[in-house]
Amino acid sequence: MNNAKKELLKYIPKDSIKFKPEILNKFSQDRAIIEPYGKPIALVMPKSKEEIFPIIKIANKFKVPIVTRGAGTGLTGAANAINGCILLSLHRLNKILSIDISNRMIFVQPGVINSVIKKAVEKKRLFYPPDPASYDISSIGGNVATNAGGLCCVKYGVTRDYVVGLEVILGSGEIINTGRKTIKNTTGLDFTGLFIGSEGTLGIITEISLKLLPIPPNPATAIAYFDNLPSSGEAILEIFNKGFNPSLMEIIDQLSLLQVEKVYKMSLDTNASCVILMQTNGNNAFNDIKKMLDICKKYGAFNTKHVNSLIDGEKLFEIRRKVWPAFEKLGKSMLPEDVAVPRQHLAKLLKGIIDIGKKFNIEIPTMGHAGDGNLHPLFVFDKNNIQEVEKVRKAFVEIIKLSLKLGGTIAGEHGIGTLKKDFIKYELDDIYLRKMRQIKKVFDPNNILNPGKKF
C-alpha cells in the first residue's frame, strides 16, 4: 500500500473512504463518455468539511492530485479521475443550512441537488432561477464550479448571477469565506467570481450562499414552427431588437423533432426545419407572447400556438425536455456540444452545423437556448467504434471553430474540462492564460487540485 493511502487510513474515518476498484470505477468518470479517465488510489466521501483538511495535507505532502466531484453529470471530463488521484466526492455534504427570507438568500452545502433547492425555496414563495436541464441530478457545488446555465438564463442569468458568497478550502489547506451575508458588499477583491466556473482547480467549495427572487408571475407560452432556419434566426433577433424580454426561448431542429415524435407521439409537425418555444412572464406576458408570435409569422412561421395556463405551457416545453430522453432510447452514446454566438449569428451557426454534419456524413440533431445564442448539437454514436468516435471528434472541432469565426465562444455553459482544453488557446490569448496559471499558484501552490483540467 502506498504512503498516501496509509495516511488517509490513519486520518479519515473508515465509513468515509473506499478502495475497492469497482466502487472507485463508478466515481471515476463524468458524462463526457469519450474522455479518458485514470485510476484513483482512493475515493473519499467526507461527511463534514473537517474531514477534508487532512486530505489536503496528505495530498500536498505526497504530491497526490485531488479531483473534486459533485454528482458527476458534467459533460467535459472535468470530474474524471486522474491516475493516482484521490477522488473527493462531496455528495454527502448535502444539507440546506438555512433560508433567510428577509434577505432572500439560501445557505447550502455543495452536495445539495439543484431541484432540492428549488423546491425548498418555493415553499417560502421564493425562486432560485438557474435551471440546467440536469437540475434533478446535478449538485449545486458542480453548478457553481461549472457556472451552469439552463433554460431560463435568457431572462434570469446563469449560476454566477446568484452566488453571493462561498466558503472554500484552498489547495494550500487554508479556508476562506468570500462574500457576506448582506445584499451588498464592496469589501475586498471579488474572489467569489474567481471560483465560479473554476472546475475544481482553485479550491474545494464547502458552502454556498445564493441569492433568491420572489416567485415570478404565471407565464404565457408559445410555439412557432418554421420551414427554414435563417428565418427563425431573423425572428429571434427581431424579438430582442423590439425590446421583448422572454423568460425562455428554446430552439429544436427537425432531426430532434423527428426523434421526439417517433418515441413520444406528441403530434409534432415534423415537416418543419425547426421550432421555437418561448415564454414570457410579468404584467404584459399575454400581450407580449402574441406580439412575439406576430414577429415569428412575419418571418414565415407557418404553424403557431399560444397558451396562457402554466400547465399548458409546461406541456409545450415537454417537447424540449423530451429531446435528450428520446435520443437515449436509441441506446447509443451521447455527447452534446456547447457553443454560443451573438444572437445575430444564430441562424448561421445552425446552418453551419448542418453543413458540418453533411461533410462528415453524420446526423447532428441540434437544440439549444436560442435566446442566449447557445446551441447544443448532439452527437449520437457508438463509443466502441473508433472510426465513429474519430468522426465525432473532428466534427466537434469544426463546430468549435465555426463558433469562434462567428464571434462566439467554445463553451457556453458546460465548461472546458479535458474535452475542450486544447481549444482554450483559440479563445484566450497568452497573457490571459499566463495570468490564470499565476492565480492558480496563489490558491493551489503545489498544483494538487484537478491538475491538467481546464487550462
Ligand SMILES: Cc1cc2nc3c(=O)[nH]c(=O)nc-3n(C[C@H](O)[C@H](O)[C@H](O)COP(=O)(O)OP(=O)(O)OC[C@H]3O[C@@H](n4cnc5c(N)ncnc54)[C@H](O)[C@@H]3O)c2cc1C
Ligand atoms: C442530461 C444532462 C443535461 C444537462 N444540462 C445542462 C444544462 O442545461 N446547462 C448546463 O450548464 N449544464 C448541463 N449539464 C451538465 C452538468 O449537469 C453541469 O455541468 C453541472 O453543473 C455539473 O454538476 P455536477 O454536480 O454533476 O458536477 P460534476 O460533474 O461532479 O463536476 C463538475 C466540475 O465541478 C467541479 N466541482 C464539483 N463540485 C465541486 C465543489 N464542491 N468544489 C469545487 N469544485 C467542484 C468538479 O471538479 C468538476 O470540475 C447537463 C448534463 C446532463 C447529463
